Amino acid sequence: MRWALPLILLALLLPAAVFNFGFGRPLPDLPPDKTALTFAVPSPVKTLDPQRATALNDFRIIDALFEPLLTVDPETLQLVPGAASLPGVSDDATTYTFTLRDDARWSNGDPVTSHDFKHAWFRALLPDLAAGYSGKFMLIKGAKPFFDWRNDKLKELAQTPGQGKQAWQKTLTHFDATVGLQTPDDRTLIVTLEKPTAYFPDLAGFGIYSPVHAPTASAALTVDPTTGRVTMDPNYFIDPDRLISNGPYQLTEWSFGRRMVLDANPHYHAADTLGNHRIVQHLIRGEALSFMTYESGEVDWLPGLPSAAIAAELIRANRNDVHNVPSAGTYFYIFNSRPTLSDGSPNPLADPALRQALARCIDRQTLVSKVTRMDQPTANTFVPPGSIAGYTLPPEDAIPYDPAAARQLLRDAGYATPGHAGNPIPTLKLVYNTGGGHEGPALAIARHWKDELGIDVTTEAVEWNRLIDLRNNGNFVIARGGWFGDYPHPSTFLELFRSDDGNNDSGYANPDYDALLDQGRAALDPDEANRFYEQAERMMLADAPIAPIYHYTQLHLFDPNRVQNFTLNAWNKSALHRIRVTPE
Amino acid sequence: MTTLLARRLIQLPLILALVFVITFTLAWAVPGDPLRATDGRKPQPEVEAAMRAQYNLDDPVAFAFNYLGDALTGDFGPSLQYPGQRVADIIGDALPVSATLGVTAIALALLLGTTAGVLGALKPRSPLDAGSLGVALLGISLPSFVTGTLLLALGAGLARQLAPDLTWLHLPLGGWTGPANLILPALALGLAPAAYIARLTRLGLADVMASDYLRTARAKGLSNRQALFRHALKNAFLPVLSFLGPATASAMTGSFVIEQVFNIPGLGEHFVNAVRNKDQFLLLGIVLVYAALLIAFNLLVDLAYAFVDPRISLD
Numbered sequence: 034m035r036w037a038l039p040l041i042l043l044a045l046l047l048p049a050a051v052f053n054f055g056f057g058r059p060l061p062d063l064p065p066d067k068t069a070l071t072f073a074v075p076s077p078v079k080t081l082d083p084q085r086a087t088a089l090n091d092f093r094i095i096d097a098l099f100e101p102l103l104t105v106d107p108e109t110l111q112l113v114p115g116a117a118s119l120p121g122v123s124d125d126a127t128t129y130t131f132t133l134r135d136d137a138r139w140s141n142g143d144p145v146t147s148h149d150f151k152h153a154w155f156r157a158l159l160p161d162l163a164a165g166y167s168g169k170f171m172l173i174k175g176a177k178p179f180f181d182w183r184n185d186k187l188k189e190l191a192q193t194p195g196q197g198k199q200a201w202q203k204t205l206t207h208f209d210a211t212v213g214l215q216t217p218d219d220r221t222l223i224v225t226l227e228k229p230t231a232y233f234p235d236l237a238g239f240g241i242y243s244p245v246h247a248p249t250a251s252a253a254l255t256v257d258p259t260t261g262r263v264t265m266d267p268n269y270f271i272d273p274d275r276l277i278s279n280g281p282y283q284l285t286e287w288s289f290g291r292r293m294v295l296d297a298n299p300h301y302h303a304a305d306t307l308g309n310h311r312i313v314q315h316l317i318r319g320e321a322l323s324f325m326t327y328e329s330g331e332v333d334w335l336p337g338l339p340s341a342a343i344a345a346e347l348i349r350a351n352r353n354d355v356h357n358v359p360s361a362g363t364y365f366y367i368f369n370s371r372p373t374l375s376d377g378s379p380n381p382l383a384d385p386a387l388r389q390a391l392a393r394c395i396d397r398q399t400l401v402s403k404v405t406r407m408d409q410p411t412a413n414t415f416v417p418p419g420s421i422a423g424y425t426l427p428p429e430d431a432i433p434y435d436p437a438a439a440r441q442l443l444r445d446a447g448y449a450t451p452g453h454a455g456n457p458i459p460t461l462k463l464v465y466n467t468g469g470g471h472e473g474p475a476l477a478i479a480r481h482w483k484d485e486l487g488i489d490v491t492t493e494a495v496e497w498n499r500l501i502d503l504r505n506n507g508n509f510v511i512a513r514g515g516w517f518g519d520y521p522h523p524s525t526f527l528e529l530f531r532s533d534d535g536n537n538d539s540g541y542a543n544p545d546y547d548a549l550l551d552q553g554r555a556a557l558d559p560d561e562a563n564r565f566y567e568q569a570e571r572m573m574l575a576d577a578p579i580a581p582i583y584h585y586t587q588l589h590l591f592d593p594n595r596v597q598n599f600t601l602n603a604w605n606k607s608a609l610h611r612i613r614v615t616p617e
Numbered sequence: 618m619t620t621l622l623a624r625r626l627i628q629l630p631l632i633l634a635l636v637f638v639i640t641f642t643l644a645w646a647v648p649g650d651p652l653r654a655t656d657g658r659k660p661q662p663e664v665e666a667a668m669r670a671q672y673n674l675d676d677p678v679a680f681a682f683n684y685l686g687d688a689l690t691g692d693f694g695p696s697l698q699y700p701g702q703r704v705a706d707i708i709g710d711a712l713p714v715s716a717t718l719g720v721t722a723i724a725l726a727l728l729l730g731t732t733a734g735v736l737g738a739l740k741p742r743s744p745l746d747a748g749s750l751g752v753a754l755l756g757i758s759l760p761s762f763v764t765g766t767l768l769l770a771l772g773a774g775l776a777r778q779l780a781p782d783l784t785w786l787h788l789p790l791g792g793w794t795g796p797a798n799l800i801l802p803a804l805a806l807g808l809a810p811a812a813y814i815a816r817l818t819r820l821g822l823a824d825v826m827a828s829d830y831l832r833t834a835r836a837k838g839l840s841n842r843q844a845l846f847r848h849a850l851k852n853a854f855l856p857v858l859s860f861l862g863p864a865t866a867s868a869m870t871g872s873f874v875i876e877q878v879f880n881i882p883g884l885g886e887h888f889v890n891a892v893r894n895k896d897q898f899l900l901l902g903i904v905l906v907y908a909a910l911l912i913a914f915n916l917l918v919d920l921a922y923a924f925v926d927p928r929i930s931l932d
Contacts, residue, residue, distance in 0.1 A: 055717025056795060058710065080700045087654040160667035164700075165654050168661040180663065187670075262671075267701035289702055290710065290882040291793070318886065319878045321766055322791045325774055329790060498649035498895070501657045517656065535659050 060288055067616035069311035070596070070609060072334040073323050077290055077316055081270045083243035084157040085164040089517075089605055092240045093336075097295055097312060097609050098278040099243035102131050102150065102222070103234055107600040107608040110422060110521045112238050116145050116279060117222070120237070126229035126557045127174075131222045131237070138300035139246050140283040147216040149244035149279075152251055155208055157241065160184045161263040166241045172233070174213030174225040182207060190261030197261030229555035231562055235520040246277040281307060281610035291316055297610075308598050308613035327590055333614055334599075335590040344588050345406040354592045361420045361603040362517035362585035363412050363526075366463070366478075367504065368392075370578040371540035375508040381459045382510060385576050386446035390439040391511075392432050392580035394485050395478055401583050404473045412581035416518075416526045416570060420603045424523050424563045430571040432581065436485040443486065451487040460489040465513035466500040474582065475513065504538040514538065514579065521604055523566035524554060530573050541578035625916050629909070636908040637685075640901055645677055649895035651697035672697065674897075684901065694898035698890065704902040707887060712869075712906065714793060715876070715883035719868030721799050722807035723861065730811040731857070734818025735850070738826060739842060749815060756812030765805040765878035772801050791880035802879040806872055810864050814857050821853030851925055858925065862918035866911040870903070 080086055083095050104115035112119065117131040137145035156162045157170045160183050171177045186200050213225030226233060236242055253266040253275075269275050273284040281303070282295035297310040315332060317323040324343055327335045338344045347355045368388045374380050382388050397411035410417070413431035416424065440450045449455035463479055465471040472494060479490040490511075495503070503509045518525040528534060531550055532542035546569055553565035589601060597613045652668045653659060660668065666675070672695075673680040687694060693704035733753065737746035756764075773788045780786055789798050825831060826849055834844045873885035884903060891900040 052717060052796065054713045056793075057713060060794065077699065079698060082700065085700055087658070160663075161671065163660075163664050163667040163671075165652070165658070165660050165664075165668075167664045167667075171661075180667075184663070184667065264671075267695065267703075271701050289699075289707070316882075317791070317880050318876070319791070319880060321769065322878065322880050325769070326790050329777060331790070496648075497657075498647075498893075501650075501653065502648050504657075505659065515656070535661055 060292055061286055063286075063294065063313070066311055068309055068614050069313050070309045070334065070612050070614050071313040071315070071332045072336060073315040073317040073326060073332045074336065075316075075318060075320065075323065078287075078293060078314075081276065081284070081287075082164075082265075083240055083245065084153060084162070084167070086240065087165040093605065093607065093609070094293065094295070094314070095240045095243065096280070096606070097282045098276075098280045098284060099240070099245075100137075100280040100301075101238055101240065101243045102133075103238035105238050105521065105604065105606045107602050107606045107611070110602060110604065110606070112234050115238065116244065120234060122557065124557075126231050126233075126555060127226045129224045129226070129233055129237070131224070133220045133222070134302060135220065136302040137279065138302065139277045139279050140298045140300055141246070141277050142300050143246065143248075143277075144219070145244060145279050146219040146247070147222040148219070149247045150222055150242075151214050151216055152247035153243060153245040154214065155212075156245070156250075156265070158208075158212070159204075159263065160187060162265060169236060169239075169241060172226050172228065172230055172236075174227045175211040176213075176227070179208055179212050182211075187260075187262060194259045194261070197256045197258055200261050201256045201263060228551075229557075231554060231557050231559075232522045232524050235522045235525075239520050244279060246279075249275065249277055282312060285311075306611075308611045309609075312609060324590075333591060333596050336587070338588050338590065347588070347590075348408060353594075354590055356589040356591070356593075356601055357408070358587050358589065358601045359410055359417060359420070359603050360517070360585040360587045360605075361417055361521070362515060363415055363417060363581055364409075364515045364583050364585060365412065365415070365579040365581045367509075367512045367514040367539045367579055368577065369507060369510050369512075369540060370542075370576070371507060374510070375506050380510070381461060384446065386442050387448065387458065388577035388580075389432075389575075390442040390486060391482060391488075392577045393434065393439040393442070394436050394482055395580055395582060396434055396481055397582060398434070400474055400477060404477050405470065405583070407586060407588075409583040409586050412584045414570065414574060415516075415579065415581055416523055417584040417603065420518070421521050421523055423559055424566065426567055426570055430567075430574060432574055432577070439486060449487065451485075458486075458488050460491060461510050463490055463492045463511040463513075464495055464500060464503060464509050465492070466497040467494045468497070471513050478582075507538070507540055512538065515585070517585070518604070523563065523570070524550070527553075527566055527569050527573070530578060539578035541573070541576065543572065543576065546572050621919065622916075625912070625919075629912055632912060633905060633908055636904060637901065640904045641677075641681060641897075644895065644897045644900050647892065647895055649893070651895045651897070672898075680897075684898075688902075688905075693902040696899045697896040698894045698899065704898050707899065708884065708902055708906055711882060711884040711887055714881060715885060716869045718799065718802055718806065718872075718875075718881060718883060719865065719870070721803040722868050723810060723865045724807075725803050726807040726810035726814055726864075727857075727861070729807070730814025731818050733811070733815040734822060735845065737815070737819045738822035738849075739845065741823065746819075750819065753812035753815040756808040759808075761805060761809065761872060761874045762878060764808055765802070765875050768801045768805050769878060791878075793881050798879075798881070802875050802881060805878070806868060806875045810860075810868070813860060813864075817856045817860060818853060821856055822849055825849040825853045854925060855922065858918055858921055862914045863911065866907070866914040869910060870907045 074090055076090060078091050078094055079088055080091060081095060081098065083099055086092055086095055100116045102115055102117040103112045106113045116137045117133045121130040133145060133147060139145060154170055157167045158176050158180050160180060183204055186204065190196055190200055215223040250269065253269040254263050256263050271287060273286060276284045278298060281298055281301050283298045285296045286294040293314040295312040297304060297307050317326055320338060320343065323335060326332050348357050368382045369380055370382065371380055372383050401407060401409045401411060413433060414426050443450050444453055444455065447456050449457050463475055465475045475492045479492050482488045482490050500512065504512050516529060527550060530537055530541050531547050549565050549569035553562045553569065556562035556565060595615050597615065599612045652665065659665065669675045673683055684694060691705060696702045696704055696707060733749035737749050740746055773790050776786045776788065788801055792798055831844055831849055834848055870884050873889045876883040876885040887899060888903050891903060
């Protein structure tokens, strides 16, 4: 049995080697702390760089680590002082003056200065470091020209290598000279905007406008000697020993793909109001497991159960730890509203009457109670009602469910309807993405359109990336869509339908609508602004570039007797530092 | 044997280069945009162009050359999905985890599979034989998310519900802290290969047991069992060995489903998500690692072949 011996040896040695290898990086010891806020998320945090983040998951942590100029109160959803007091605004809504608190501190004790904000926003406007939300900084005066200027510089540098360092010095001076960000002293920040924009304070309270610790963050930048491009040492936002934060928490541990731990920032100006002193975020990939872990008491809070199956059952069970809360987002079908399709053929939905009829023939109530079974609030408008204080669209402007009215609309426009002759309506195609439970609603709605309006609708399921490509290229007739607002202001929803907005997949182009958006943007008085936005939404809904279906909800699991002072709102402004966790 | 080793070592970089070219082309052709937000929101065109320039994504040739240059020094680039995390770090953290799970699963599969196969061959057409072949069929047919979730619910969940105070009985709820975390996922991952190995062993043995030299051995006085262990097994083992090579490489680079179900920080999810999100850096890194592992394991299998059956010439 000479061949058995080496096999046996292998059988014993290999696992020993692999065991040490596989468990060689254990998680640091964490003493059990029943007052820590422990929760689980299904996917890893992508980045903690406030100017690079786009995902909700990431902002949840960034909002805990960094404090922008202003913050959103989770209960009133109003802007309140953050690192600065509410700004002084010029009469024409183009100049904002922020005064920083004198007790605002970084986690290393340094005072928070206006230069920290300026450097952070500078990073967003550099093509070398630009990221998904950089566009949201371009309303600052001189920002877009600076971005283009630097782009041209980079092209020059690519032709004549070796000029990198000089070009960088020039870039810094050029930014100071041309971009509307002044720091007359350490505690004052004056922002000048390109156009009057009354909602700039909302942006100032949004995570991407957070500051970074300028001395260390700028030291982490390197100029490439050949290309002249600037890169940032990514380790800065990963290493707890390097990352300096000014919010309620600081980063203690980030075991990528496993666990993240935040501890209270001792220098935070409101450190004594913290409800908890430690946040532990686990990564639990499978939903069955995350639910079991929650039930076993190992996590206090589960922010969102993706699985519709478990979620629907939980909503129906009478449990006091299930919180099904509205979310500031809408699920809708996009109607291609251009005169022609991307291949040049005529677009059957170019006629608003047909779009209006389709939008009025969706039985939303049955959909949310019997098909999705999540009881989402039905959507007859685009902006979720009640999500923005002071903004209300009158009920007569909402899109109703009225098949009879829909048929009448079609008849009036000369189309054939069941039992009446007229111009035939071509077969329409509805595309949606796989893997999100979109098939049920799609089939139900297509069937209903056939039954009530006599319109043939074929459905096609495509992979998510393919759906996005089709939408971006206008290569669709009807496509599944969705949109979440970033902050409690109507512009975050309604700007989507501006004729030149990059995410306006419907191709809706209405100069009158754009004009109303501009007026809303410039109106300093919130009530006046809201009236303009309401008119805009009314106009858009009447033209029906979309058929709103339901407003999103978020499902949270936590025991309100144990996890206290947790105000859930539609905007994911969770204010984690206020939450108090009491041991059993 | 040395000629075989030399030949394989020369082939290794050539095969990897071919794999790189094919994967690179496919990764470039796949729809998707790693720089797009998860909800599909697009940045402005100038910003998007600037982001692509940061990673050389607008110039495939420059990308390829920069990538190869860096890869030779061990730098596989940044991950596009997780800005700030290096691909080498991600793979460096995840590969040992998947490897440990994979090797344990295969070891378990080998143990269970050969035992079942041998028992079946010793007592052909007995209830034991039929039973183990039946379980083998179940193992091959059930998808891994079913076996995984079942094991999780029964092994971890049920124990907690029925005996909440006997904490020593509670298997961990997923995660990766110590050897106890290996039990359920290794079982789930190893069940299907165990089934294949059981069938291969059983059928191979049945074949060999009926051959002439076995008849001679038994005529010379060896019992059935002695004949099996002393002569038949090592010859019937060859098909299992062929199967083991690719099976181990595959198990070691992570099973997406098992790692999802048991929350194991392995390579499987990165493999799938890299394709889904068109994270070209991560994708290339993982594919090259997988290719290298596969080549290494196939070489090991070939060497083992010669060892098990001296008649096989490797040259």
